[in-house]
Amino acid sequence: MSLAADDSATLSGLCRLRHDWTRTEIGALFDLPFPELVFRAQSIHRQYFDPAEVQISTLLSIKTGGCPEDCAYCPQSARYDTGVDAEKLMALDAVLAEARAAKSAGASRFCMGAAWRSPKDRELEHVCEMVEAVKGLGLETCATLGMLTAAQARSLKRAGLDYYNHNLDTSPEFYGEIITTRVYQDRLETLEHVRDAGIHVCCGGIVGMGETRADRIGMIATLAALPVHPESVPINMLVRVAGTPLADHSRLDPFEFVRTIAAARITMPRSVVRLSAGREDMSEETQALCFLAGANSIFYGPKLLTTGNPERDRDRVLMDKLGLSPMQ
Numbered sequence: 001m002s003l004a005a006d007d008s009a010t011l012s013g014l015c016r017l018r019h020d021w022t023r024t025e026i027g028a029l030f031d032l033p034f035p036e037l038v039f040r041a042q043s044i045h046r047q048y049f050d051p052a053e054v055q056i057s058t059l060l061s062i063k064t065g066g067c068p069e070d071c072a073y074c075p076q077s078a079r080y081d082t083g084v085d086a087e088k089l090m091a092l093d094a095v096l097a098e099a100r101a102a103k104s105a106g107a108s109r110f111c112m113g114a115a116w117r118s119p120k121d122r123e124l125e126h127v128c129e130m131v132e133a134v135k136g137l138g139l140e141t142c143a144t145l146g147m148l149t150a151a152q153a154r155s156l157k158r159a160g161l162d163y164y165n166h167n168l169d170t171s172p173e174f175y176g177e178i179i180t181t182r183v184y185q186d187r188l189e190t191l192e193h194v195r196d197a198g199i200h201v202c203c204g205g206i207v208g209m210g211e212t213r214a215d216r217i218g219m220i221a222t223l224a225a226l227p228v229h230p231e232s233v234p235i236n237m238l239v240r241v242a243g244t245p246l247a248d249h250s251r252l253d254p255f256e257f258v259r260t261i262a263a264a265r266i267t268m269p270r271s272v273v274r275l276s277a278g279r280e281d282m283s284e285e286t287q288a289l290c291f292l293a294g295a296n297s298i299f300y301g302p303k304l305l306t307t308g309n310p311e312r313d314r315d316r317v318l319m320d321k322l323g324l325s326p327m328q
């Protein structure tokens, strides 16, 4: 079936890269009938990406637990009794062994996460060595280490870092309900340092934390209003971990999650949208809807920092069933 002329015009209008999306406009996307929203998101997706390809990343916790921050969703905060013990920074050899395994399992990007408020310069030196070595294996590199100064971001760039992950987590209005140990502006400043250093930005958020739809709209609007859209936009479904303040939270309706993915795809059409945490509890059908709505990246491997993720075999079966292949 071909598109009607006015639909084509709407779609090409939507395909321009815009940084001035209003909350009203994004709210109108969320309000669309579900098939219409998914259709629009998929149509835009096809203008920038091969809809049969999914980018595969692997995430390794290189320094687990003992974090002084109070992010209400996080099992690595030292403030919550979650059974996650504080560990030291991993040794370079051990990180390299994990990176080799990730590469042979099909990952194109290797992400290293450390539970720090911000790295000390000595710690950063070690991470820079890791980045250099992982890069030497022919993998793209990504790190998530907390807040960075401008100088630290430049050091990571010199070491060869391709991406830095620093999420906005939620809307500016809801943020204070989730984190009190740093402010939204701190996050925006780290993103600016990363961008200024010439590192690609990976930035998204978490839904299902008790926020309203208006907050989800606010989060997407803030991401889409960044001076450059993040190259990678992870959308996470809250993983309710025992011991964290959000452990007993009710589950977000999966269709609302898909709508959030679609809104990210439509407003940031060139970005890779990552179906991130929360996949372990997600049905294959919900994940398929997320791919239809424009998600085109997943984390591969049985662990996401400290929480579960589908086993590689399960993901391979799902990708085969859907006819999806890894993005080269």
Ligand code: SF4
Pocket: 067, 068, 069, 070, 071, 074, 075, 076, 077, 114, 115, 116, 117, 146
């Ligand atoms: S999300 Fe990051 S900064 Fe927040 S408590 Fe967890 S490890 Fe620390």
